[in-house]
Amino acid sequence: MVNNGFSAASQLETKLISPMALVFNLAALPRWSSPVVLRMGLRSYAGGPRTKHKKFSPQPPVPASNGNKNRKQNKRGRKNDAKAKTEQAFNFGQYGGLKKDVDVDVNTTGKLIQKISNFDQLLILPSVRDAMKEIISKESLKIQDNNTKNTSENIIPSPIQAVAIKKISKTLMSPKLQLHAIAAETGSGKTMAYLIPLIDYLKRQELETPELWETLKEKALIRSIILVPTHELVDQVYETVSKTNSSLGLNSFKWDKTTSYRDLLDHIKNRIDILVTTPAKLLNLFSIRMISRPDKILSKVGFVVLDEADTLLDRSWLEETHSAIKKIPNINHLIFCSATIPQEFNKTMQRLFPTVVPIMTPRLHKLPFGLDFKVINSALSPFKGSKIKALAQTLYAISNDDTEPGFEKRCVIFVNEKKDVPEIIDTLNSKFGHNAVGLTGDDTTEERSEKITPFLSSPRPISQLRPPEPSPEPPLKRLEIPDSNIVIGELKKANSDAIIPKKKSLHVLVATDLMARGLNFKGVRNVVLYDVPKTSIDLIHRVGRTARMKQGGRVFMLIDNRTKSWAKALPKIIKKHQRLS
């Protein structure tokens, strides 16, 4: 029987899988959820100085207290409100870490966003709009499961792009300082949500103040900066940004570990319109002897983006990032972009940037739409507590099911501790015959890049790969669960290591949280959480490497007796489309 995919309702259901029977089927491609925007519970974010917006009001108005009765009623009211709020945001076992009182205002901004179904409805220069649509259509994943081809005509703004561009474009050329925080679920197109306003800003500067532009265009300066936490993200963001060089005549440049000072200087001399780098590198500008006036070079930077802002402003990065921003004296737009709002990040923002204006979508802190989440209990027979056996069988089953027909399959495995990576790789490759590579912060930049590149590009058609090695594998018994469209692949005698056949057609990457942030694993349909992530924040980022932008994806989370109580909460969260807290 052809495996057609789950029904719409069951796509979002989480299933607890018995270890002997792993369920395989990619969820059908999800559509955009209703594009709506929310006002976040980032109390201090409200009240931006320059842009009009409503203030966040976490509690309904309480009438002026008058005597004991009123006080008691008010107290009860407040209790009920608090209860309703905690019920709304599901608390995942001992998890937490995320800002809880995310308050969705679906009605006001939501309706506005629902109306935006086309880039033409947004205030963007036509040349910028056309160029960016073209880039998206080339970068965005081809939908494998049907014959729809991406062309710039059928590219529409994602909800976060619609709302961010709409809001930022209103006062784009106002000379006053403007701070925005863009936050939306993983894989929702946040890069373009800040890049389109940034590029529109640069091009409008050129067109609207031609005299000024004439004096600046030959100068040694930088006009905008995108800061990211890792070199992988420098490469990824630059890959997109650099496509504007030819189509829009911009000079973009990435400054990473491999860049020589000479190269950097040469590019600065010819004007850098968009610089992509890390905060540490930017601070380096002040210690390069060849550069006599770094302050002058930065004096014309008008647009700054902090991508993965929650990482860049967490305890270990804060000082560096804040120092880097402080070195840029004339910022006009400062944008913070993030998929999660951890409590600590929220507090930092309240303290350092209390006037920032939030731009968010209602799916923030929810797991991706169209995700198929499976929980595998390694404590049960036949694994009997061996997580590695459970992992090996999961991988075997992934490589043998009939998903992703005609394309190579890839799977990213996340572990909590980097010390576990070498052992897992060794066991998977030597004992179970997998084709796995491991990545930790100990790898050099070059090693990391070599290992990760095959996962960042679209899956290759099998016809382009060399024929797989023959493997002495037993036939896979296929079963169907009555009254469902679930197909089960069952291994004969799966409790014995010896019978698990060698399998090389699946490409496996084992990584730590380092690779969980922001990386656009194009078309990776399978993520395995070898360890239960320690916080909701980690869970969201790791899960978010699959099911990106309308693409289905599966997550297999391995649990044991220690972690199973936490895992129990997840089915409810996903089924009810709840937000993690």
Ligand SMILES: Nc1ncnc2c1ncn2[C@@H]1O[C@H](COP(=O)(O)OP(=O)(O)OP(=O)(O)O)[C@@H](O)[C@H]1O
């Ligand atoms: N309007 C659009 N239509 C279709 N695809 C798009 C659109 N905008 C962006 N994309 C594609 O969606 C994918 C995910 O985008 P992006 O990496 O910006 O997500 P993100 O929200 O930054 O994710 P993360 O939170 O993990 O960093 C990319 O492959 C990008 O090319």
